[in-house]
Amino acid sequence: MFKGSFVALATPFVNGQVDDEAFQSFVDWQVKEGTHGLVPCGTTGESPTLTHPEHKHVTELCIKAAAGRVPVLAGAGSNSTSEAVDLAKHAESTGADAILVVTPYYNKPTQNGLFAHYEAINNAVGIPIIVYNIPGRSVINIEMDTMKRIADLSNIAGVKDATADLSVPQQVLNTIGPGFVQMTGEDATALPFLAAGGQGCISVSANIAPRLCAEQHNLWNAGDIAGAQAVQQKLAPLHNSMFCESSPGPVKYAAKLMGLFSDEMRLPMVEISDSSKARVETALRELGLLD
Numbered sequence: 424m425f426k427g428s429f430v431a432l433a434t435p436f437v438n439g440q441v442d443d444e445a446f447q448s449f450v451d452w453q454v455k456e457g458t459h460g461l462v463p464c465g466t467t468g469e470s471p472t473l474t475h476p477e478h479k480h481v482t483e484l485c486i487k488a489a490a491g492r493v494p495v496l497a498g499a500g501s502n503s504t505s506e507a508v509d510l511a512k513h514a515e516s517t518g519a520d521a522i523l524v525v526t527p528y529y530n531k532p533t534q535n536g537l538f539a540h541y542e543a544i545n546n547a548v549g550i551p552i553i554v555y556n557i558p559g560r561s562v563i564n565i566e567m568d569t570m571k572r573i574a575d576l577s578n579i580a581g582v583k584d585a586t587a588d589l590s591v592p593q594q595v596l597n598t599i600g601p602g603f604v605q606m607t608g609e610d611a612t613a614l615p616f617l618a619a620g621g622q623g624c625i626s627v628s629a630n631i632a633p634r635l636c637a638e639q640h641n642l643w644n645a646g647d648i649a650g651a652q653a654v655q656q657k658l659a660p661l662h663n664s665m666f667c668e669s670s671p672g673p674v675k676y677a678a679k680l681m682g683l684f685s686d687e688m689r690l691p692m693v694e695i696s697d698s699s700k701a702r703v704e705t706a707l708r709e710l711g712l713l714d
Contacts, residue, residue, distance in 0.1 A: 424494045424520060425553065425581055425604040426622045427459030427640040430629035431467040433671045434481055435684035441477055443484055445684040450488035452683070457637035458629055461489055462523060464498035466560065467627050467671045472689040475506070479513050486518045496553060496625075500525030504540050508547045521551040523583060523625075528561035534569040541573045551580035557608060558586060567598050574599045583608045583625050584616075592619035610636075610662040614655040617643050627665050628658060631677045632710060657710070664706035667699045677703050680713060 430453055435442040450461060463485040464470045464478050473481065482497045489495050497514035499522040501507040507524060514522050527540055545552060554573060558564040564586065565573070573579055581604025584591050589612060592605050606623045607616035613624040617640075629636040635658055642650040665673045672688065672695040679686040680703070686694065695703070707713045 424551070425460070425496070425606060427624075427644070428457075428629050428633070428636040429460035429462050429496060429606065429623060429625045430458050430633060430636075431462045431465045431608075431625050431627055432485065433630050433674050433678060433684075434463075434468040434473065435678075436687040436689065437685055439687075439689075441473075441481060441484075442684060443480075446481065446484055447488040449678075449683055450485055453629075453633050454489060454492045456633035457641075458493065458633045459623070459637060459640065460494045460496055461485055462496045462498060462625055465500075465523060465525075465555075465625075466557075467630070467674060468498065469671060469689060469692065470498055470500070472692075475510070478510060479517070482514055482519065483517050494520040496521045496523050498523050498525075499544075500555060502527040502530050504543050507540070507544055511544050511548050511552075515548045515550050519550065521553060521580065522548065523553045523555050525555040525557060526561045526563055526565060528563075531563055534566055537563065537565060537569055538572050541579065542576060545576040545578045548578060550578065552576075552578050553581050553583055553604065553606070554579060555583045555608070556586060557583075560585075567594055570595065571598050574603050580604050581606065581622075584621075585609055587612060589615050589619050592616060592621050596620045610665065611659065613639065614643070614651055617651075627670055627674055628661050630671075630674050631665070631681065631707070632658065632661055632712065635710070660709055661706045664699075664703045667702050668695045673699060673703050676700055677707055677712075680704060680707060 499510035585608030
């Protein structure tokens with residue numbers, strides 16, 4: 424289930440509300456373009472500013488639009504364990520194939536606190552859980568001994584690693600073993616991550632170039648290393664442009680240029696600068712994504 428190019432879906436808004444029609448159309452386009460899996464309600468989906476009813480609604484919209492064609496890995500993270508449990512239970516009840524649970528942010532739990540957080544969520548659901556380790560946003564890092572303890576829980580299937588440390592996949596393989604799924608959250612290092620023992624990428628750039636992102640993984644899995652490298656090189660300017668400002672600002676501007684949906688965001692996220700807009704537009708034109 425967890426292999427290849429999964430897209431960290433942006434959430435379209437119109438006049439301050441979730442744009443249901445645009446979102447479901449976007450999900451359908453993603454599947455038709457070859458994306459291997461869908462991840463609603465993550466950071467790129469502006470989950471911090473979604474209300475809990477909206478969060479659940481977006482998850483439901485994604486599952487309905489996916490219609491079983493590809494797996495849905497629903498975001499269910501919170502810095503409150505009880506809230507994360509609630510979101511996880513909802514995702515399971517509404518038909519998500521698995522859940523993605525970020526480390527608690529801001530309150531900085533200890534390693535024992537991290538384990539207890541994931542243990543509580545593990546015990547509340549019966550579907551696979553992918554741990555999301557992103558110290559750049561959550562401040563804390565899951566140490567390898569703690570990752571091993573978490574991996575031993577019954578429903579923990581793997582990790583989305585956004586440390587940008589390419590030694591991590593080998594550490595995980597040596598500590599936990601090959602049965603533990605590893606997906607990178609860093610587009611720019613997707614191919615080196617695969618070479619180090621990973622299985623896929625939960626991608627921001629796939630919002631904009633799903634076919635190319637999926638092709639890279641298809642080529643890698645078919646043993647065409649040179650072909651995968653060529654795609655990675657082609658995608659590099661896009662990856663860089665998608666992070667020229669905090670996500671999802673650049674992604675939403677690119678989506679607007681491509682006619683996918685509005686670039687509207689919720690405060691404190693604001694419209695990207697003119698220089699960033701030029702950078703995004705240049706990257707899209709280089710890939711032939713704009714006329």
